[in-house]
Amino acid sequence: MARILNSDKKYRLTLIFVIVVFIFIVLLAVFLSKINFKPNSLGTVATIVNDGDLIINYTDGDKISFSDKKEHEYKVSITNSSEEKIYYSVYLENVNKSSVHMEIRNEQNEVIKKINNNSNNEKLINLNKINGKETIRYTIIISSNDYTNFKADLKVKNESINTKSFADLILLNNNVNEPKTKIGKETATTDEGLISTKDNKGITYYYRGNVRNNYVKIGEYLFRIVRINGDNTVRIVLEDVLSTQFIYNSNDITPETDITSFALLNNSTIINDLNNWLNSNLNEYIEYFTNGDYCLENNFSYILNNIKYSKTYERAFINMEPSLVCDGNIYTGKIGMLSIDEVIFAGGNKSIANDKYYLYNKNIAGNYLTNSAYFINTSNVVAMFNVMSNGAIGDGILVNNLSYVRPVINISNEAKVKGEGTINDPYIIVS
Numbered sequence: 001m002a003r004i005l006n007s008d009k010k011y012r013l014t015l016i017f018v019i020v021v022f023i024f025i026v027l028l029a030v031f032l033s034k035i036n037f038k039p040n041s042l043g044t045v046a047t048i049v050n051d052g053d054l055i056i057n058y059t060d061g062d063k064i065s066f067s068d069k070k071e072h073e074y075k076v077s078i079t080n081s082s083e084e085k086i087y088y089s090v091y092l093e094n095v096n097k098s099s100v101h102m103e104i105r106n107e108q109n110e111v112i113k114k115i116n117n118n119s120n121n122e123k124l125i126n127l128n129k130i131n132g133k134e135t136i137r138y139t140i141i142i143s144s145n146d147y148t149n150f151k152a153d154l155k156v157k158n159e160s161i162n163t164k165s166f167a168d169l170i171l172l173n174n175n176v177n178e179p180k181t182k183i184g185k186e187t188a189t190t191d192e193g194l195i196s197t198k199d200n201k202g203i204t205y206y207y208r209g210n211v212r213n214n215y216v217k218i219g220e221y222l223f224r225i226v227r228i229n230g231d232n233t234v235r236i237v238l239e240d241v242l243s244t245q246f247i248y249n250s251n252d253i254t255p256e257t258d259i260t261s262f263a264l265l266n267n268s269t270i271i272n273d274l275n276n277w278l279n280s281n282l283n284e285y286i287e288y289f290t291n292g293d294y295c296l297e298n299n300f301s302y303i304l305n306n307i308k309y310s311k312t313y314e315r316a317f318i319n320m321e322p323s324l325v326c327d328g329n330i331y332t333g334k335i336g337m338l339s340i341d342e343v344i345f346a347g348g349n350k351s352i353a354n355d356k357y358y359l360y361n362k363n364i365a366g367n368y369l370t371n372s373a374y375f376i377n378t379s380n381v382v383a384m385f386n387v388m389s390n391g392a393i394g395d396g397i398l399v400n401n402l403s404y405v406r407p408v409i410n411i412s413n414e415a416k417v418k419g420e421g422t423i424n425d426p427y428i429i430v431s
Contacts, residue, residue, distance in 0.1 A: 051158040053082035054130075058154060064092070064142065067149040074140045078156055083132040087159045087418065089172075090125035090138065092152040100150055105139045112138075126173065126420065165413040166427070167228045170194070171205070173420060179208060181347075184322045188347025189356035197345070199324040200293065201230030206324070209347045210356045215239075215426035216411075218285055222426065224358050226342055226408070227324075233290050234411040237338055240361060241368050241404035246273050248369055248384055249399040260298040262382045262399050263310070263373035266331045270369070274335045274407055282409075286334075288429050292410035294336035295326035297373040310373040312385075316341060317350055331371075336408050340372035340385040343393060353390035360391035367394055368404040 045061040059075040066072050080086050090104065103114040104124045115122050130136055144150045159172065174194040181188050188209035196205050206227035207214045214225035216236050223236040249268040253259070261267045278286075300308035302318070316322040322344040338359075347357030354360060372385040374396040383396035386403060397403045411417075411429070419427040 049156075051156070052086070052161045053080060053084075054086055054088060054156070054158040055079040055081055056156045062154045064152045064154060065149065066142075066144070067147055069144060069147065071141050071143045074142070074154055075137065076140065076154065076156060077135055077137045078130060079135040080130045080132055085129050085131050087129055088125070089123050089128070089157050089159055090140075091123040091155055091157075093155045095152040097144075097148060097150060099146065100142055100144050103141050105141065107137045109139070129418070165232055166234045166411050166415055166417045167205075167232045167413060169417055169427070170225065170228060170234065170421070173213065176205065181209075183208075184316060184320045184344050184349075187349045187352050187354045187357070189354060192347075195345075197324055199230040200326055200330070204228060204230045204324055206342070206345045207358060208345060209358070211358050212423070213421035214358060215421055215423050216417075217426040217428050219282060221282070223409075225421070225427075226338065226346065229292070229410065232413040233292065234413075235292060235342075235408060236411065237359070237408045238406045241364050241366075241406050242277060245366075245402040246270050246369075246405050247400055247402055248397070249382070259376060259380055259382060260300055260373075263298045263384065264296050264329060264331070265294055265336060265371045266296070266333075268399075270405065271333070271336075274337075274405070275333075277407060278335045278409070285429060288412055288415040289334055290410050290412040291332050291334060292336065292408070293326070294331045294333065294371055294408075295328055295339045295341070296331055296371060297328040299328065300373070300376050306378065308376040310375065312340060312372050313374055316344060334409065337369055337371040337405065338387075338408055340370050340393065343370060343385075343387055348387060348391060348393050350393045351395075353388075353392045355391050357391065359387065364389055364404065366404050367397055368406050369397055 047058040047062045049056045049058070057077045059077065060073070064074060078088060098117055101116050102124065104112050106112055113124055115124070124140065140154065176196050177193040179195050180190065180192045190209050191211050192209035193207070193211060194205050195208055196203055198204065204227050207225060216223040216225060222239040224239055226235045226237050228234055248270045249262045251262070251269060265271055297310045297312040299311045301311060302309040302314040311328065322341040324341055324345065343359060346359050348354060348359060355362070367386040367388055370385045370387065374383045374385045376382050382399045384399060386394040386397040388394040415429050416431040417427045418430050419425050421427050
């Protein structure tokens with residue numbers, strides 16, 4: 001009888017224990033369900049990194065990993081420990097897939113930027129300024145449209161350390177692309193971006209088409225970037241024409257004159273006008289300008305219908321092989337004009353109107369000159385290539401006729417520049 005009672009007592013104790021454990025498990029499950037976990041996240045691990053004078057505190061760690069459709073927040077603070085301003089970028093590195101949605105918010109919880117698909121590795125913040133002793137905080141929100149595991153590294157980079165020249169900054173702001181249209185055969189009417197080819201000093205990077213991020217402001221004048229030269233200097237052209245028209249070459253012709261020399265910029269009268277304009281209007285910036293190479297031509301050996309055409313015409317419009325490698329004469333100086341090859345590479349074409357490339361300006365009402373020779377007419381007068389008001393390459397301007405001018409200058413690779421190159425935030429020289 002005692003054994004039966006003891007057995008019943010053990011059974012009841014076991015039952016009570018099981019019920020208590022069950023209740024505990026249920027309560028634990030309810031408690032855990034209230035906690036906002038980041039499934040498959042690497043957890044909250046603060047990581048502090050010094051990048052030069054930039055102190056970066058990745059509050060939630062710099063490693064991102066999740067496999068759900070929820071929004072995941074990662075906070076980062078950036079402190080400039082120096083007295084000088086610094087430029088920095090914020091982006092994701094080592095991303096394993098592009099189908100994610102990202103946005104970055106400031107300390108006031110305002111959305112600064114949204115990216116719905118990061119297939120182009122777009123930066124969340126590109127070359128933002130932080131003043132000396134300043135701290136800036138961001139919240140980065142990331143979500144995926146599927147359950148595939150997403151991984152990436154959150155990076156803040158001190159761009160001021162590595163940005164040594166204007167050319168470096170341009171390359172930071174642009175991907176180098178392949179041309180979408182045939183150079184010399186088709187006009188460029190869309191934004192084809194920055195493209196590489198060769199010039200006499202190495203690799204040159206030129207803008208083509210309807211680009212919107214190649215603006216430069218110097219003093220009160222707005223320019224457009226034509227290309228990064230092979231020596232790492234940057235060639236820019238005035239956005240507008242000068243208000244006064246000029247004659248390319250008004251020198252007297254004598255019986256001893258070699259008429260082909262009238263095509264050379266260094267033998268022209270317009271070069272004095274250009275230098276006078278430069279010294280009168282941009283003299284305070286002169287230390288940031290460097291001598292550039294301007295390709296000239298005085299070989300008129302291509303004859304068609306008794307007209308002597310230049311080798312430039314033959315190469316660019318007969319053979320349709322424009323080039324930024326100059327096989328003619330080179331004038332080296334502080335100021336010049338565009339070559340016709342540079343106009344073609346930018347997106348222009350012969351006699352075809354184009355109001356969709358960056359050299360077109362609706363405010364330019366007339367023809368403007370280039371420093372490329374076109375032909376010698378039957379009256380033994382040299383004509384230079386020109387660009388018309390509709391953006392097309394024109395039929396030539398005689399050297400003794402008036403025409404508008406768009407000056408070209410080259411920025412030294414020692415100049416420090418800030419900005420993103422847009423019309424609202426053009427590049428400006430800071431030192």
